[in-house]
Amino acid sequence: MNKGGGRLQSMVDRLLFSAMIEARSCDRFKLLSAEIKDPELSMFYYILMISEAGRYNTFNRFARKYGQKIDAYKRW
Numbered sequence: 001m002n003k004g005g006g007r008l009q010s011m012v013d014r015l016l017f018s019a020m021i022e023a024r025s026c027d028r029f030k031l032l033s034a035e036i037k038d039p040e041l042s043m044f045y046y047i048l049m050i051s052e053a054g055r056y057n058t059f060n061r062f063a064r065k066y067g068q069k070i071d072a073y074k075r076w
């Protein structure tokens with residue numbers, strides 16, 4: 001995380017960091033849903049994957065929307 005960039009930079013970094021955490025969880029649940037043989041459990045992880053993807057998108061969108069002049073795409 002960028003230190004000393006002010007509150008706005010800190011917010012954008014925290015949003016992007018949160019997006020990264022959600023993306024990693026999404027990736028893990030995707031692998032689990034694909035590899036688990038039990039169909040019900042596989043569907044459970046698939047639904048979790050979709051949920052994580054939604055939060056990944058939300059955090060990224062907020063970083064772009066509220067980051068004002070900070071280039072969240074570049075920072076990502």
Ligand SMILES: [Fe+2]
Nearest residue numbers: 022025052055
């Ligand atoms: Fe999550």
